[in-house]
Amino acid sequence: MKKILQPEDWGLRVSQDGELMVGGYSAVALAREYGTPLHVVNEARLRETAEDFRQSVETLYPGKTSVHYAYKCNSVPAVLQVIRSAGLKAEVMSSFELNLALHAGHKGEEIVVNGPCKTDDFLRECLENQVRLIVVDSLDELAALNKICLAEDKDADILFRVNPDYTPRGMNQGAATGSRKGCAFGLDLKGGEVTAGFDLLEEMKRVHFLGFHFHIGTGIRDPKDYSRALRCLGPLLDSTRSAGLTITIMDVGGGFASMTTRELTSRELLVYQGIERLPSSLGKATDITFKDFTREVSNTISRYFPENGLPELLYEPGRGIVSPNQFLLLTVHRVKDRPGLRKWLITDGGLGTVTLPTFYEYHEVFLCNDVRRPRTEKVNIVGPVCFASDVVYRNKLMPQVRPDDVLAIMDSGAYFTALESSFGFARPAIVSVSDQGHRLIRRAEVFEDMVCRDLLNQSVKTKEV
Known part of the structure; x- marks a missing residue:
């Protein structure tokens, strides 16, 4: 219906x-x-939505959790204030957003830094402000970060962003951030970049690997898309342990939909732009909640890790909270x-x-x-x-x-x-x-x-x- x-x-x-x-x-x-x-x-409903997401994460995962709001989604300072008051931390992708997060009252230890084009100056700024995590997007970035850490006599905790090469069904190409063919983000699993990154880490004394990050798209309405993407990473988790590395953090990114709007599918976009036929409604009714997403992710993560070795689970919601x-x-x-x-x-x-x-x-x-x-x-x-x-x-x-x-x-x-x-x-x-x-x-x-x-x-x- x-x-x-x-x-x-x-x-x-x-x-x-x-x-x-x-x-x-x-x-x-x-x-x-x-x-x-x-x-x-x-404002009241914004705070309520942010609190609801955080609580759904904390109550359904037996391990440690952290929720970092994606600043790129809506960076209006008064909006950021409300979200911070609900207990969410920050995920940023630029010097502008980093300074916004600091201005909003976040400490460096509450900030995760993402993005495919972190300049050397931005990486230095991240180190100066002692951000919690830098999500490394490429081997070149890893090498640059190591060089800066040595020059500045500072340490950096990192995650590897990996491209799972998974696209939710019907998602248009502009939204599919987990596609190997259609998107530049992340280290390429099939091309061996993650293994090459492990090799580089062996020589790095000031860069510390803590785990993985992935992001499969935006406006995701099916919780099982996250478990499917995690299954794509199953062999990677095994090879990481074989390399002698410990996974202490898993960051599943964001992309959680607002259930009152949606992306047009590739087919709908073509029809709309070609013959101006706009979908007449949102589509099928749904009663999916944040808990459905976090339960699916929590259960899947728990299957891949022993109970006494559960990683900290990070989320980076944006759209689902502010939209x-x-x-x-x-x-x-x-x-x-x-x-x-x-x-x-x-x-x-x-x-x-x-x-x-x-x-x-x-x-x-x-x-x-x-x-x-x-x-x-x-x-x-x-x-x-x-x-x-x-x-x-x-x-x-x-x-x-x-x-x-x-x-x-x-x-x-x-x-x-x-x-x-x-x-x-x-x-x-x-x-x-x-x-x-x-x-x-x-x-x-x-x-x-x-x-x-x-x-x-x-x-x-x-x-x-």
């Missing part, structure tokens, strides 16, 4: 007048007060009705500025002014940029919409703010709603913000004679 999503699925409600409400406040009123585009964070707890408000400024064609709803946000994930993901869209108004027509929802692809959705089933109505694009918590751009327009404000009220946590850009990095009338550097 297909899942027909309602505001209650996001912890929201509908007023007697049919308006979308968050924490007792009208979404339309928030749009009028702060302007649109506007992201709205449901359903933020939504994006857009105002419909113009409606174009062309006879014989679909209507065009022209809004103040689109793919070119604030909704890039709608290019490859299914998101629900509500009419905030009257959520109960029947959906009677398929329309094109587009943005303000002079760019034909500045689209939110084509062929989206919607109620009748009028100028000045407000739309809510649900699940904007994951990658919307991370991927937004200033393509001719200022980037939007973000408001957080809690039991105490609502507050601005990021103001909208102004002209001075947009040009503050630009330099005019600088002296020209000339060649030295």
